[in-house]
Amino acid sequence: MELPPLNTDTIWAILKQEIDDTTVNNLVWYYLGYRYDESTNKWDASNVSEEWRTEYPEPPDFIANRPPTVKLTRSIPQENKQIAKEQLGFKGYKIGEFGPRETRRATAANWLLSYMKINQL
Template identity: 35%
Template sequence: MTEYKRKENIFLILLALFPISSLSFIHNLPQVLGHASLSESRRGLLPPIYADRDQNVPKSSPDLVVPDTFVLSGMAEDPVAEELSNANMLAIILGVATDEEVNSLVWKCLGYRQPSQQTATGEGVVSWTNSKCFPKWRERFPEPPDLVGVTRIYSKEVDGPVLKANQALVRTIPMAHKQSIRTHLRPIGFNGFKLDELTPNKTRRAQCANWMIYYREELWGVSIEELVKRKEQDVERENLAIREAGESIKVAKAGVLPRDSYRMGDQKDGASDKP
């Protein structure tokens, strides 16, 4: 029996024995049951509750230390180093972070922001902005999409849009960065999951973490204008190499993010999967 389940059973027994009014600790119920408030867990002050999370440690990494916290700062702010750390990526893969927190951190990296606004009545109104998003991604996803599948329902009707959004994210990773998890997390003891350990949720978490490591290494803190400039320079260099090799095909100047082997005709109907 987990510690959380034990505390929950104690609480139910107390409810059966005493009237609600006599339980002076009721206002501290989240603390009694071991919950951190959402704001506290997002700041990384306390670990969010995740039942039996040690079961997510892969068989190939029996001595892997599971992170105790997941760092997520305010959604109106730009990503910070602690949010993009290897420990935070490991917390995503091993289930320390909730599905909602995984989505939120990827959204921040993609450029979505959630500033709080005050109405005339003083009530907080939350809306998403996308002005900082990568242009191609913003065209396709003006609102932040679910990239993990928070419902855990995998029917085509419910999960179809989630799958497409996750696949679109993965396609923006250049070939040179497809193995970012192996490159950056293996040195700290994570050796990956075996095939029989994988679930759709674990797979998507890993894909999100892989993308964020790529983002951290190549895109974080770089302006859209600079990314466009880099893309044009990459295209010019690749076209030069192609001409020197005696080939006539030209590299397309589509999208903002670099992508290996991205050439005319690779995309159907001229669409680009670049953010």
């Protein structure tokens, strides 16, 4: 799968729901270290940190499931918890216009932004 570049345009596209859930998941998986091995048709988690690899030997669906999203939120350093708001001016979603799916997409966007900052991308 061809992933979009990790930049603020991509983060905004996630927040505005211009990128599909599968691509959002694939972006997070990629930057967590998961790689799909076409030759074996299996996920390779050898580059994934132990705390993720132990609990999720295969990449979890962050959009459909709450537990991995909670873990993703907790893995964002405290100083980056509000990074989408601080760096992009993202004001969140309006009451009545969002549900768990949008909240999880925002978490993924926040985590990716934090990853960019930590890794100076």
